[in-house]
Amino acid sequence: MQEYVEKVGVADVGQRLDVFWQACLEEEGVGRSRVQAWIKDGRARINGQVCTKASTRLMPGQTLTLAPEYIDSSIVPDDGPLEVLFADDDLVVINKTPAMTVHPAPSVAEPTLVHRVAHHFPALLSQSGERPGVVHRLDKDTSGLIVMALSESARLNLTQAFASREVYKEYLALVAGVPDSSGTVNLALGRHPSIKTRMAVVERGGRAAETRYELLWSASDRSASLVRVRIMTGRTHQIRVHMAALGHPLLGDAVYADKTTAARAPRQMLHAWQLRFEHPRSAEPMEFCAPPPDDFLQVLRELCRERACIGLTGAVGSGKSTVRAVAEDMGVPVFCSDRVVAEAYARGGEGCAILEHHFGSRFTQPGGGVDKDLLRDALAESDSLRREVERLVHPLVRHALHAFRTAHDEDVTLAEIPLLCEAGLAGEIDLLAVVYCPDSLRHDRLQGRGWSPERIAMVDAWQWPQDRKLGMAQFVVDNSGSLEELESRARALIRVVHGMLLGHAERCMEELQDIFENPDTMEEGS
Incomplete structure (x- = not known):
């Protein structure tokens, strides 16, 4: 005979026995x-005593049992695959695959676990x-x-x-954002007031639910995290609802x-992830661990994957355009601030409109657009004017760089910006590469x-000295030799960055796999 056993929690106190079940x-x-x-047939018990009154109000700490009367099973065995970790005459421990319902229900048409x-x-x-x-269920x-x-x-x-x-039940979850390093959620759960297929955090009429979690790892962009979760109660959708209530819903x-x-x-x-209990016959401690399946690991692998935008700069004539062209030939998405400014200065461009707003038609060609020669001559005569124009134009470059990075998900991108350091854009890129050529x-x-x-x-005076830029660089591309040598070094730069990113992702996955395969418990790890 099948029997259900439940404990009365704080949120259940005062609820009717029939409503609870x-x-x-x-x-x-x-x-x-x-x-x-x-209940009327005597199939409900409270603390071991039969209760036949459905309206009985529950008290804290009571143990409730219900032995429902079901018709004989009509289950037809299904010969699909099953990953069995342990089995004897009393029990079987299974590593369940996703997309499989645990047991039959009116809404389930396909074979179940x-x-x-x-x-x-x-x-x-x-x-x-x-x-x-x-x-128990998943x-x-x-x-x-x-x-x-x-x-x-x-x-x-x-x-x-x-x-x-x-x-002892412990789960692994990938959640959005970065939660606190650890925490406990005590929020009662009940049916959603308007969507009956969902659960929700409720103030009244819900069932006590406790979830404990610890942060294991976060993606470098802080968009997602891996947490270990222990549930002290087994409410429907408990982890999913509690993590969503914290503002960190599960991915997918x-x-x-x-x-x-x-x-x-x-x-x-x-x-x-982990399941620990005493064997029902021998009382022997049983401990099981199952690393996540491939679909979970694939999402985690993508989160471990880092992207890098190389900020390329250098003095005028140092060879930046050659390095940029090599990157483009290698399929690397490229941002060029000179192109952005040229488009902004063209007729109808945002840069032209800004200069007209501040300086009237002083730098505008008769047919529209900025007269760049006239503007350059004026900047050469006045440092204050040059600084003002830079103050107006640099935000356009910053905005365009943001849009470029948002639009590209490739592992490596490159942004060629001659005034990257001077414009305060070093914080907008991940790696700084300076093309160096001796001044003479x-x-x-x-x-x-x-x-x-x-x-x-004049142009050198508008930029930082080369040695100051070199002091900020993670990479230096030497252009003191031939064009072929510069192109070879540019290709090496892209390959090295690709290798760095791949190595980081592999190390990240190796560290996480070690955690998955060699677990402690949350008490031991606290």
């Missing part, structure tokens, strides 16, 4: 009238009801460890152990997360392109 069994499709009939266990372990069907052997799209009883005595023992909180959770978070994974990223050689090359010594001196 109807809430517990709602997912089974059991209505309140059916619960009342079972119960059907599959019944094929591999026919003794399961010696128990009555539509959910033989079930002593949501359909939650993967991981679940224990099922193969005998009636084991089922009663394990059911009691779960109700008495003698079973189509029910409790916002659309953006729900779209970040193929299912809710929740995995039953650089000046010779510029003069070979028709630059006068005076123009070279």
